[in-house]
């Protein structure tokens with residue numbers, strides 16, 4: 261990846277329906293989205309020039325905004341078309357796509373009933389570095405100090421920028437201690453997810469994952485559950501308490517960015533990435549590749 265800061269790259273960014281030069285895609289400092297967190301986004305990947313589950317991401321983007329009480333002024337089909345255009349105009353094949361929507365500047369207070377809603381879409385080259393042997397070593401996770409909030413406290417089913425504040429703090433703390441990421445518990449002390457990915461465990465051939473009722477039910481999570489079921493694995497969505505962490509055989513995380521990434525350690529607990537993780541890593545990569553290319 262280029263070492264250039266993200267605001268200084270070459271190319272074009274789609275902003276409110278038109279393409280603007282990358283470095284000029286700016287918003288005013290008095291934007292509601294910046295001050296009050298009225299911003300939602302998506303993280304998507306294209307493989308072989310096609311965005312994986314583009315429509316599901318566009319639907320989630322619009323839903324995320326609705327949860328924050330604003331409507332993105334583009335339909336799902338228009339957002340899908342804009343993302344495809346961004347990708348093709350940039351000539352990208354394996355890429356990351358970042359749509360972001362936010363409230364503008366007309367009013368600067370908690371209330372912002374009539375602020376303009378903006379939408380921007382950027383894409384950049386991001387090959388999927390899939391080196392199975394290396395990945396199978398697994399990443400190390402620490403336990404996060406923050407918990408996923410109670411659904412009565414925060415709009416937890418929105419991919420809202422504001423919900424990432426505790427993720428960045430937790431990830432930074434983990435990285436300072438030499439870990440790759442942190443595992444977050446939920447507001448009731450149950451295992452929830454990582455700072456940007458969902459988590460799965462295996463025990464005696466079955467797959468266990470927390471119920472996604474107070475954190476993002478990832479598109480990758482749902483894809484991997486389907487793939488596992490197609491393979492005949494038992495998948496159990498249930499409450500998982502931290503004292504169970506020592507009883508699992510394998511652990512992996514899933515997300516658009518993480519894809520399927522094996523985990524070797526969560527704080528004091530050790531895991532050995534093995535057959536189930538390797539099978540789902542392979543199946544996921546076959547699933548995301550456009551079918552004509554995969555054949």
Ligand SMILES: Cc1ncc(COP(=O)(O)O)c(C=O)c1O
Pocket residue numbers: 303427453454455456457458476477478479480481514515516517
């Ligand atoms: C907090 C969090 N959980 C889970 C996920 C996984 O979601 P998805 O598989 O839709 O990328 C992400 C990534 O967007 C995330 O940021």
